[in-house]
Amino acid sequence: MKIWVNGGLRVADDARVSVLDHGLTVGDGIFETVRTADGRPFALTRHLDRLTRSALGLGLPAPDLDEVRRACDAVIEANPAALGRLRITYTGGISPLGSDRGTAGPGLVVALGEAGRRPDTTAVITVPWTRNERGALTGLKTTSYAENVVALARAHEQGASEALFANTVGRLCEGTGSNVFVVLDGQLHTPPVASGCLAGITRALAVEWTGAQETDLPFDVLDRAEEIFLTSTLRDIQAVHRVDGRELPGGPGPVTAKAMRVFGERAADDLDP
16 A cells, blocks of 8 residues: 655555654544545545635645645555545644644645445444534544544444434434435435534535435434435445334335435536536
8 A cells, every 4th residue: 555645655664644743642633535436536626625624624724735636646546446435634743742733834644445335224323422513623524533433333332333423402413424314204304514513525415416405403303214314425325224223114215215326326427526
């Protein structure tokens, strides 16, 4: 594997960042995950736009997107993969031990690993922890991901692939690395970004292409939704067949199946929508 580290490609064993990098010491960084298929990234422009928004929201300098694109091209070319996970990480760079940033400038790492195709349906759980819809990091895709690690580990312990959060006022929010959609009376809904969820790239395309409504939803909507599905870069659209102990009808329901079909067709027609 070859990885782009701060200006050039390095073999994996020589791909190093400083132990004083602020992304390591205090989680002062942002990232994007981009799906690649046969060496072609999907929706890269949207991901880079969000990378910039996250950087500015965190108070980091805006990334040089020309450099980021060069790094992505180099890494994709150096690591052929039928289906890949392209990871772009942008950090506060070498800094003092503590919350203050240094003056060395930001760091950029781009890596690509192979990914497997997700199954059409999955199980999820709910967790007692909440998303803070009013926090300083709300809506930013930061490397401060430890609470997601904890929640996802609990999901795996219970035979699920994802954990779903409410926000601090008991409204449906998101998963550890996904957005959630529900079907009520045949209509498709997803929480608004005001709920505290990340403005997912796949979420935005699914709303645009399916006509889903952004709706403030109670957390217990999961107990009565006719269908539920998740969206994310590597899931695309994935049906949910179990939430905690509640079994939903087997296989993607009709609304979900249509959304999956529409998303697949539109994504195949335009790799950078």
